[in-house]
Amino acid sequence: MAGYDVVIVGGGAMGSAAAYYLKSLAGDVSVAVVEKDPSYEYCSTLRSDGNLRIQFNLEENIRMSQYTLELLESFADDMEIDGWRPDPAPKRQGNLFLAEDDEARVHAEAGMAAQRALGCDVEWLDGATIAER
Numbered sequence: 169m170a171g172y173d174v175v176i177v178g179g180g181a182m183g184s185a186a187a188y189y190l191k192s193l194a195g196d197v198s199v200a201v202v203e204k205d206p207s208y209e210y211c212s213t214l215r216s217d218g219n220l221r222i223q224f225n226l227e228e229n230i231r232m233s234q235y236t237l238e239l240l241e242s243f244a245d246d247m248e249i250d251g252w253r254p255d256p257a258p259k260r261q262g263n264l265f266l267a268e269d270d271e272a273r274v275h276a277e278a279g280m281a282a283q284r285a286l287g288c289d290v291e292w293l294d295g296a297t298i299a300e301r
């Protein structure tokens with residue numbers, strides 16, 4: 169598309185976030201979002217269950233989830249347009265990951281150490297505790 173600095177194809181969560189942050193961080197950049205289904209009926213974003221997990225091993229992923237949790241606190245206020253307040257309907261339900269063998273256990277332990285180092289509230293549960301809960 170001529171006349172725009174950036175053209176983003178697809179206006180789901182990823183495309184819209186990219187457009188939003190481009191405009192927020194560099195307001196003079198012209199951005200167009202091209203969306204083939206303005207009803208968003210079939211995009212993944214509207215199908216999402218709203219679950220957000222923090223259990224990653226990569227620091228970048230953990231930090232992105234932490235940022236998102238923070239962002240969701242004031243999402244409706246920050247994104248309000250002409251009195252319409254979007255509700256992303258996030259679910260704070262926690263996530264249970266099962267380690268099926270020793271290799272998975274080592275991976276999960278490394279992930280938990282990384283998560284705790286970044287201040288995440290994560291717990292290690294053994295089988296008996298899971299059954300009890």
Ligand SMILES: Cc1cc2nc3c(=O)[nH]c(=O)nc-3n(C[C@H](O)[C@H](O)[C@H](O)COP(=O)(O)OP(=O)(O)OC[C@H]3O[C@@H](n4cnc5c(N)ncnc54)[C@H](O)[C@@H]3O)c2cc1C
Pocket residue numbers: 177178179180181182183202203204205208210211212213214215216217218219220
């Ligand atoms: C049933 C379900 C449940 C889910 N639950 C969760 C969850 O609980 N937690 C979680 O983190 N993730 C969940 N996900 C995954 C999450 O929804 C997706 O990873 C995320 O929404 C992807 O966003 P996106 O912007 O990349 O894609 P989309 O939201 O699919 O957006 C892509 C957009 O691009 C448009 N498009 C495609 N091709 C073109 C084209 N050629 N020209 C113009 N426009 C085009 C589409 O119309 C669409 O609007 C779930 C996904 C599904 C399907």
